[in-house]
Amino acid sequence: xxxxxxxxxxxxxxxxxxxxxxxxxxxxALQATMHTVHGTTSKVAGRVTATGDPGGARExxxxxxxxxxxxxxxQMTLRETTHPVAIAATLHESAAAIDVDGTFDVxxxxxxxxxxSFLFVHVAKIAHAxxxxxxxxxxTSAP
Numbered sequence: 001x002x003x004x005x006x007x008x009x010x011x012x013x014x015x016x017x018x019x020x021x022x023x024x025x026x027x028x029a030l031q032a033t034m035h036t037v038h039g040t041t042s043k044v045a046g047r048v049t050a051t052g053d054p055g056g057a058r059e060x061x062x063x064x065x066x067x068x069x070x071x072x073x074x075q076m077t078l079r080e081t082t083h084p085v086a087i088a089a090t091l092h093e094s095a096a097a098i099d100v101d102g103t104f105d106v107x108x109x110x111x112x113x114x115x116x117s118f119l120f121v122h123v124a125k126i127a128h129a130x131x132x133x134x135x136x137x138x139x140t141s142a143p
Contacts, residue, residue, distance in 0.1 A: 016138045017048045017098060023134035028106065028127040033120065048074075048098075048135050067092050072102060078111040087131065098135040105129065 027040035068091045076085040089102030106127045109115070117123050 015049070017135035018138055019044055019046050019048075020097070020134040020136050021045070023099075024132070026129065026131045026133075028129045030108075030127040031124040032116075033122050037116075037123070044131065044133055047138075072100070076106075078106075078108075079113065081111045083110055096137050098137075100131065100133050100135060102132075103128070103130045 024044035025042055026044050030037045072087045072089045075082050087102035087104040089100055092099045106129050108127050109125055
């Protein structure tokens with residue numbers, strides 16, 4: 001689901017992380033006439049590059065006990081259609097991983113998803129989404 005994300009974090013050098021499929025979940029809430037539709041998936045995949053460049057896509061701040069909060073910017077792919085995404089997130093960093101808990105809105109028609117509205121039941125064009133993932137630091141080999 002998350003093809004790639006660029007983090008502007010406080011790392012001294014670029015670090016690459018991959019999504020731990022055992023600790024990944026994404027979901028949504030979509031307002032409809034008379035009710036709200038909820039959905040979840042554990043099919044979350046991707047790689048993240050964290051850089052120390054403060055002029056990067058977004059800046060994360062508030063480092064307290066390994067926790068950062070801010071916005072993650074990157075690309076999200078749904079059904080082979082990719083668009084930019086900005087995720088309001090909290091990140092908790094440990095030696096080997098970063099746990100990410102974020103929320104964002106998805107304009108599902110932009111991804112070519114079919115409109116599930118039927119007769120008098122209409123759904124909003126924006127779904128409120130969340131993502132909870134563990135990003136594992138990838139080992140780098142010396143050249």
